[in-house]
Amino acid sequence: MIAPRIRAALYLPHPAKGERIEFILRRHSLTLLVTTLGYLVLLIVPWVFRWFMEQNFTDFWRHPFFSEIIYLGGSVYVLFIVLFFFTSFIDYWLDVWVVTSERIIGMEQKGIFSRTFAEQRLDQLQDVSSEVQGFFPTVFHYGNVMAQAAGTQQNAVFKEVPHADMVARRIMELMEESRRKQQGK
Amino acid sequence: MTISLSIFLYLYLALLAVFCFFAFFSLYHMIRFSFWGFTSFFATFLFIAVVVIVLFISFEHIQQADWQQTFTWQFDVLHLDFGPQGEPGVINSAFQEE
Numbered sequence: 621m622i623a624p625r626i627r628a629a630l631y632l633p634h635p636a637k638g639e640r641i642e643f644i645l646r647r648h649s650l651t652l653l654v655t656t657l658g659y660l661v662l663l664i665v666p667w668v669f670r671w672f673m674e675q676n677f678t679d680f681w682r683h684p685f686f687s688e689i690i691y692l693g694g695s696v697y698v699l700f701i702v703l704f705f706f707t708s709f710i711d712y713w714l715d716v717w718v719v720t721s722e723r724i725i726g727m728e729q730k731g732i733f734s735r736t737f738a739e740q741r742l743d744q745l746q747d748v749s750s751e752v753q754g755f756f757p758t759v760f761h762y763g764n765v766m767a768q769a770a771g772t773q774q775n776a777v778f779k780e781v782p783h784a785d786m787v788a789r790r791i792m793e794l795m796e797e798s799r800r801k802q803q804g805k
Numbered sequence: 806m807t808i809s810l811s812i813f814l815y816l817y818l819a820l821l822a823v824f825c826f827f828a829f830f831s832l833y834h835m836i837r838f839s840f841w842g843f844t845s846f847f848a849t850f851l852f853i854a855v856v857v858i859v860l861f862i863s864f865e866h867i868q869q870a871d872w873q874q875t876f877t878w879q880f881d882v883l884h885l886d887f888g889p890q891g892e893p894g895v896i897n898s899a900f901q902e903e
Contacts, residue, residue, distance in 0.1 A: 685876045688810055692817040695863040699824050699856065706831055706852040713845055714838050727838075732830050735838065 636722050642794065643719040643787060647780040648762035652712045659705040666694045707732060717778045719791060722798065724767060726776050738776060742791070742798040746770050750788035767791060811872045828856065 673681040673690075680686055714729035724745075726738045745767050752763035763784035767776040781787060832849065839845045 684871070685810060685874055688870050688872075689813050691866060692813055692863075695859060696817060696820045696824075698859050699821070702852065702855050702859070703824060703828055703831065706848070707827075709848050710831055710834055710839075713848070714834065716840065729834065729838070732827065732834065735834075 635720075639720050639722045641718060641720050642790060643717070645717040645719070645778055645781040645787065647712055647715055648760060648782050650756060650760050650762070651780050652709065655708045655712070656705070659701060659708070662701050663698065666697060670694075715779070717776075717781065719787070719794070721794060724776055724791070726778070740767065740769050740776055742795045743802050744770050745791075745795050748788045748791045748795070750784040752784055765791070807875050807877045809873070809875045810870075814867070814872050 670681075681690070711729050711731070714727065714735070716727045718725040718727075721742075723739055723741045726736070728736045730736065747768040748765065749768075750763055750765050752758055752761075757763050757780070761784075762780050762782045765778040765781060765784045765788050767778075769775055778784070778787065832853075835845065835849050
């Protein structure tokens with residue numbers, strides 16, 4: 621468990637006085653689990669291929685020339701599958717949405733060479749909604765949260781976050797608190 | 806046509822260079838932008854460990870192989886050999902190892 625001060629320093633750039641972190645959200649871990657299972661199946665393919673070749677093409681498989689080529693191909697295959705899995709994990713891990721008492725911050729990794737950082741003040745938000753669609757999102761309680769900003773500002777979308785409805789409700793409460801604070805000034 | 810096995814070794818090394826390029830940037834992003842905790846540290850460690858193990862096993866195997874061996878494929882389009890059962894259109898090609 622990370623201490624609150626360290627947590628704030630890690631996730632909250634330039635905190636305002638009295639600003640507190642409400643949520644630190646990532647996509648639901650089930651999305652990563654599905655990806656992991658897919659890559660595990662792909663990792664098994666070389667061994668299935670080896671078994672198939674030993675059963676049906678024994679001479680070709682044991683040929684000193686072709687066996688080396690197949691070995692090199694298998695090595696490259698495994699390395700790239702591991703790399704693609706790590707890239708998927710980075711894509712999952714570096715997508716973070718932070719909700720504080722003053723603003724919402726979205727950090728998204730889109731591929732290897734693309735990253736977006738967006739910040740919106742709560743008093744500039746107009747509408748917040750949540751969306752839970754599909755069998756697994758309904759059973760495991762995760763979905764999208766859309767925060768609509770005023771004017772031409774880009775809308776914030778929290779993708780596949782746990783308990784999307786609860787998050788949306790809390791953001792609306794924080795919006796009200798922020799507006800009351802602004803009016804009180 | 807004679808093909809040397811070393812060509813495939815060079816191809817493997819070229820693909821390894823491509824792998825290293827993307828692995829470097831993946832690790833860079835993880836170190837630069839990640840919020841370090843047990844999960845991120847463990848995932849990075851696991852990735853590096855698996856890559857090192859695979860490369861170690863591969864290089865151990867590469868050292869034992871004879872990369873000077875060649876493969877010769879003779880393909881003669883002017884002569885069509887019929888197979889033992891007299892099947893038309895079967896072209897026999899001779900595989901020779903030097």
